Amino acid sequence: MARSGTLTFMISVQGLTKVYGKNQVVSNLTFDVKPGVVTGFLGPNGAGKSTTMRMILGLDRPTSGVATINGATYQKLKNPLTQVGALLDAKWVHPNRSARGHLRWMAAANGIPAHRVDQVLSDVGLTEVAGKKAGGFSLGMSQRLGIAGALLGDPGVLLFDEPVNGLDPEGIVWIRQFMRALADQGRTVLVSSHLLTEMSLTAEHLIVIGRGQLIANSSVKDFTSSAQVTVRVRSPRLGELQSALASAGLRSVPLPDDGTGPALSLENVTTDQVGDIAAANGIGLHELSGKTASLEEVFMTMTAGAVEYHGDASMAYSAQQQQAPYGGPPQQGQGQYGGPPPGGSPNQAPQQPKQFGGGQA
Numbered sequence: 001m002a003r004s005g006t007l008t009f010m011i012s013v014q015g016l017t018k019v020y021g022k023n024q025v026v027s028n029l030t031f032d033v034k035p036g037v038v039t040g041f042l043g044p045n046g047a048g049k050s051t052t053m054r055m056i057l058g059l060d061r062p063t064s065g066v067a068t069i070n071g072a073t074y075q076k077l078k079n080p081l082t083q084v085g086a087l088l089d090a091k092w093v094h095p096n097r098s099a100r101g102h103l104r105w106m107a108a109a110n111g112i113p114a115h116r117v118d119q120v121l122s123d124v125g126l127t128e129v130a131g132k133k134a135g136g137f138s139l140g141m142s143q144r145l146g147i148a149g150a151l152l153g154d155p156g157v158l159l160f161d162e163p164v165n166g167l168d169p170e171g172i173v174w175i176r177q178f179m180r181a182l183a184d185q186g187r188t189v190l191v192s193s194h195l196l197t198e199m200s201l202t203a204e205h206l207i208v209i210g211r212g213q214l215i216a217n218s219s220v221k222d223f224t225s226s227a228q229v230t231v232r233v234r235s236p237r238l239g240e241l242q243s244a245l246a247s248a249g250l251r252s253v254p255l256p257d258d259g260t261g262p263a264l265s266l267e268n269v270t271t272d273q274v275g276d277i278a279a280a281n282g283i284g285l286h287e288l289s290g291k292t293a294s295l296e297e298v299f300m301t302m303t304a305g306a307v308e309y310h311g312d313a314s315m316a317y318s319a320q321q322q323q324a325p326y327g328g329p330p331q332q333g334q335g336q337y338g339g340p341p342p343g344g345s346p347n348q349a350p351q352q353p354k355q356f357g358g359g360q361a
C-alpha cells in the first residue's frame with residue numbers, strides 16, 4: 001500500500017538507461033508508478049517496455065540509473081515475491097506440471113505458505129482445472145496461471161507485460177476487470193501494451209515511450225484529449241472563404257476533389273469557428289465537418305519515428321528470455337507450450353481477487 005503521508009511511490013524509475021552493444025534501447029527514463037490506479041506502459045514494438053520491466057524486476061542490469069520498488073532495488077527487497085509479482089511470459093511453465101503443482105513449486109521455492117496456492121487458483125478462476133497439465137492450457141488459461149503466480153505472495157506491486165496479447169475478447173475483458181480490481185485494492189499495477197485503445201479501456205494513467213525515451217506521462221483523459229481535430233469545409237466560394245479564414249488567422253489547406261467538389265482542411269480549429277467566419281462574410285457552405293483523430297492515430301503521431309523494427313537483436317532477446325524466469329530458478333521446457341486446452345477455457349465470470357491485505361510497504 002502507499003505509505004500514507006509520504007511521497008514514496010511503489011515503483012520509481014530514475015534516469016534508467018540500457019545499452020546493448022551500440023543500441024541504447026532505454027534512454028534516461030524517469031517516472032513513478034503510483035498505487036490505486038492501473039498505469040499503462042505504452043509504446044510501439046521494440047520501444048523498450050520489456051527491457052524496462054526487466055530492469056525494474058532485477059532481471060536486467062541498468063547501464064545507468066536506478067529502478068526501485070517500495071524504495072529499494074529488487075535485489076535488496078526482503079521476500080521479494082511478497083512485495084512484487086510479475087507476469088512476463090505466460091508460457092513460462094513446465095508443460096507436464098499441473099497448475100497446482102506449478103504454483104506449489106513456486107510457493108515452496110519462495111517460502112510462501114501452501115494455502116495461498118488454492119486461494120490464488122480460485123482468484124483467477126482456475127480451481128476446476130488445477131489438476132490438469134499446464135502444458136495443455138489455452139493462452140487465456142496460461143495467462144490466468146501466470147497471474148496466479150504473480151499474486152502468490154500477495155504483493156502490493158504488480159507488473160504485467162502485454163497480458164492481453166493473443167487473447168480472445170472474453171479473456172481480454174476478464175484481464176481488464178481483474179487489473180482494475182487489483183488497483184482498487186490499493187495495489188500498484190503497471191501493464192504494458194502496444195495498443196493505445198486497449199490501454200485507454202484498462203488504465204487510468206499512461207506512461208508512453210518510443211525508442212526508449214519518455215514521450216508522455218499523463219492521465220489517459222489528458223492524453224486522449226490531445227487528439228487533433230481536423231475540420232473539412234466545402235463552399236461554392238472556396239477562394240473567398242480561404243481569404244476570410246486567413247484574415248481571421250486560420251490557415252487552411254486545399255484538399256483534392258474527392259468527387260464532392262474542392263474543399264479546405266484546417267487543423268486545431270473548431271467547426272464553430274469556421275462556420276462563424278463564413279457567416280460573418282456571407283459565404284454559404286455546402287459542407288462543414290470535424291474529425292477527431294482516433295486514439296491510435298494520436299499514438300502513431302506521437303511515436304512517429306520511434307518504432308523499432310526488430311532485426312537480429314530481437315533474436316538475441318528471445319534467446320535471453322529463455323534464461324532464469326522471474327520468481328524462482330529456471331524450469332525446463334519453457335516455450336514448449338502446445339496442444340489444445342483439456343477442458344476449454346474456464347468460462348466463469350471474473351472473480352474479485354482476494355482482498356489485498358497490505359502491510360508490505
Ligand SMILES: Nc1ncnc2c1ncn2[C@@H]1O[C@H](COP(=O)(O)OP(=O)(O)OP(=O)(O)O)[C@@H](O)[C@H]1O
Binds near residue numbers: 052194310316317
Ligand atoms: N538482450 C538483448 N540484447 C540485444 N538487444 C536487445 C536485448 N533485449 C532487448 N533488445 C532490444 O531492445 C529493444 C527494446 O526491446 P523490448 O523488448 O524492451 O521492447 P518492447 O517495447 O517490450 O517491445 P516488444 O513489445 O516488441 O517486446 C529492441 O530493439 C530489442 O531488440
